[in-house]
Amino acid sequence: MRKITSTIQMLAAGAAVTWSAGAQAAESVAGRPVPEGLGLQVPVTEVAEFGHWMYNGWLLPIIIAITALVTVLLAIVVIRYRAGANPEPSKTSHNTLIEVIWTVLPVVILVFIAVPSFKLLYSQYNPPSVDLTIKVTGHQWYWSYEYPDHDNLAFDAIMLSDEDAAKAELPRLLATDNRVVVPVGKTVKLLITSSDVIHSWAIPSFFVKMDAVPGRINETYFKADKPGIYYGQCSELCGIRHGFMPIMVEVVTEEQFAAWLEEAKAQFASASASTQFASADLIARQ
Template sequence: MSTWSALSFQNASSPLMEQLIFFHNHALTILVLVLSVVTFNMVKTILAGNMNKSLLESQSLELFWTVVPAIILLFIGFPSIRLLYLLDEVYYPSITLKTVGHQWYWSYEYSDFSNNVEFDSFMVPSNELSSHQFRLLDVDNRTVLPFNTQVRNLISSADVIHSWTIPSMGVKADAVPGRLNQVSFNINTPGVFYGQCSEICGANHSFMPIVIESTYIKFFKKWIQMFNYIEWPIKVMIF
């Protein structure tokens, strides 16, 4: 999770977020190089005092500042388009999670099982927090998912527009009443990952956090069995 001293992204917990961080670093490197070259030439020209006020036209200069920016945009544009396609790619899911936003909590449903597993997830009030819990981020019922498994999340809302967001996974999707949004992600490490509603949805918008607990398959199966489910009908892909 983020801290006051963090100046960059959270550590990636999914392949998609890793790609987003790589693209951010790639684009930032190009921007720093362009800024450095332009600043150097401007300072050098001003300090040298050799500004050519009689320069009216230069075809070579026009060609330079037309072609070079176009090439730079290609180096930024192609990786960006590739990443956009990766983010929207639909994979065969091993588990489907249904998420519904409410004012002001989230409800979840695992519909792949004979007896649907569903529950509500409310923020833990500050006066009920344990010593190991985070204020305004922890919930009473965490969403448990196995890692190294392709997850499809179907997102909607029961009242107003919300936004289901997990920054460390690179996942953000609006929950719109009457519509169904779909995001696909693969958590590549066990752990606990925090998110919050990212769409202003009312007075308690800041009090509907999201907590994903990524765990091993065997622990996930035990957690599912808590809901009186015995068999395991899904083929889970372990990479």
């Protein structure tokens, strides 16, 4: 018995160390998946923190309790009602008490799950006062962004090749040539739509996932509390290159955001003008 107890304690300690190491690794590169990482990505919004509590502090204990209860009941049934112990099988077909329990207990469990679930759902669709609005458009297979509050600043974000990502020391399949930049501690409203098929804009660290539907604008928001670069991907199967339209959001200070706005307006205005001149020249030649 002591050996069994000692083994269990060793396994528990090993699991705790592994979980701690995984959490520390995730913390060091918050905003993206890490090799051999455990659990959810590090939360950087209030909604994400509540979602993590919902998962780790509420659902997980319920799941463990249900699993343990079912395992114990199965063991009792296998041992107590095996053929060797019951040469003459019982002809019992009903047990009112058991039937009431297995009907009422799941209802009670669902109520316990529903209460915080509704609160989490409400918090995701009830944003505080908005500080910045960004329009997001999904395409096959990249994202376009517009800042209607800032002279309709607009640009596309296309995944970097493996070579370019390695040169920039950015994660492959997650980095884009242009990134969304937002100020820290500000509420950002997203107006999400699509130009072709259904996509889904999702960033795990923000606990944000919203479908981009053609001909319709869906709204969501986030308020990041920590500066950094956060990654996501399209989370709706949208075609052959579905796995190659990542999302890259950089959260910066207000001063850095103001400086980026000035640079971005000049950069993307010049790019837009060059595209217009090239189109006009092509039309003239035709």
